[in-house]
Structures are given as structure tokens and as C-alpha cells.
Amino acid sequence: MISPSILSCDFTDIKRDFDYMNKAEVDFIHVDVMDGNYVPNISIGPAIVGQLRALTDIPFDVHLMINNPENYIESFAKAGADIISVHPGSTTHLNRTLNSIRSHGIKSGVVLNPAEDLSILEYIIDDIDLLLLMSVNPGFGGQKFIDSTLRKIEKAAQFIKSRSSKCLIEVDGGVNLSNAQELYERGADILVAGSAIFSKPNPYDEMIKFKRIKK
Ligand code: DX5
Numbered sequence: 001m002i003s004p005s006i007l008s009c010d011f012t013d014i015k016r017d018f019d020y021m022n023k024a025e026v027d028f029i030h031v032d033v034m035d036g037n038y039v040p041n042i043s044i045g046p047a048i049v050g051q052l053r054a055l056t057d058i059p060f061d062v063h064l065m066i067n068n069p070e071n072y073i074e075s076f077a078k079a080g081a082d083i084i085s086v087h088p089g090s091t092t093h094l095n096r097t098l099n100s101i102r103s104h105g106i107k108s109g110v111v112l113n114p115a116e117d118l119s120i121l122e123y124i125i126d127d128i129d130l131l132l133l134m135s136v137n138p139g140f141g142g143q144k145f146i147d148s149t150l151r152k153i154e155k156a157a158q159f160i161k162s163r164s165s166k167c168l169i170e171v172d173g174g175v176n177l178s179n180a181q182e183l184y185e186r187g188a189d190i191l192v193a194g195s196a197i198f199s200k201p202n203p204y205d206e207m208i209k210f211k212r213i214k215k
């Protein structure tokens, strides 16, 4: 499955990019929310997400890179998020935050940065629908894939299987047409791609190329 990241969209012509995603029937749309505090960049908030919701029926996979995300779960759920993922280091009571996400009838995710360990999974696996593995340091599109993520995807997939969990693995950062196949083979279920799609002259063609790569 693919989840194009709108961080790299042309915001002066966002409808064009949504038309491409609708036509390509992508699986999810990845929405990166940054607060200039948890990460050194600022992006979009719930009001914009709510407006974008009118442009598509494709599920929104909302990646919160903000401190104290628990204060914004309701706003993003009301804006139309279908999955909300949070970073453990951004919230004091992770279990409560994950329960809060699910209490809105939507799916919950946890995001691990490249240097963060998988061991936390032991305690949260039953509370998450999505494990988002960062393959770059969060904050910016267009960065280089960090290779240590490959082994981490495998280890995460093994753990999820050992617990008979239905949790999906999503990989975010530096994903492109050259490494996509290997990421699926290692155990990724969903690939996020921003610049590999929207920085190209024809984003629609790139989405179709991604969709042709099968797990
Ligand atoms: C980075 C974001 C990513 C970003 C990926 O903080 O979480 O979703 O948009 O961009 P690319 O695919 O260009 O690495």
C-alpha cells in the first residue's frame, strides 16, 4: 500500500495533487503535522486538514510531530483523520493518548524515530493499529533513507507476527521507487512517499509506478 505525503505537494495547486491521488486510488494520504517544537519545522493544522477532507474519500493517515498531541486528538479526529499516529517522546502518558485516539472511533499509531528502540512495542502492541517507522529524522521531506531501518522493519514484523497482532508497519522518509520493493520484502505494509512523488514532473505517473510494486 502507498500513502503519498502531502508535505511535498504544490500547495498553490493542491486540488491538482488531490485529483492525482483520487485517480491513482492510493491507499492512504499521509498528512504531516509539525509544530516547530517537537520538530524544527511547522506545517499544517486541523483547520487545513478539515478543508482538505472535502477533496477526497481516501483515508487520512495523520502523523503528529507535535508536543502534547493529546490536546489535539479531538480536533484532528473531527477534521477527518482516519488514523492518528504519535511519537512516544511527545506525550507524557502514551497509553492514555492511544486510548483517546481510539475513543474517537479511528485507528491509532505509534511512530519510532530512527534511533528509538522497538522494545516499547511489548507494552503497546495491543493499543496500536499502525507502527510508523521513521527512516529519516522527522521534520523535513527529501532526506536520505537511513539504512539501519531495514533491519528494524524485519524485527518489528517478527514481533508483530509473534503476537498475532494485525498492526500494520508503515515506513516514512527517503522512500523511493528504488528501495520500495526491498521495504516490502523486509515487512513493510505501507510506504509513505513525499518527494519521490510530488517533486517529479508527473506525480500521477509516479503513484502508478509505486502501485505496481507488489509486496
Ligand atoms: C518527515 C515526514 C515525512 C516526509 C517524507 O518528517 O514525516 O512524511 O514527508 O518525505 P520524503 O518522502 O520526501 O522523505
Ligand code: ZN
Pocket (backbone or CB within 6 Å): 005, 030, 031, 032, 063, 172, 192
Ligand atoms: Zn510523516
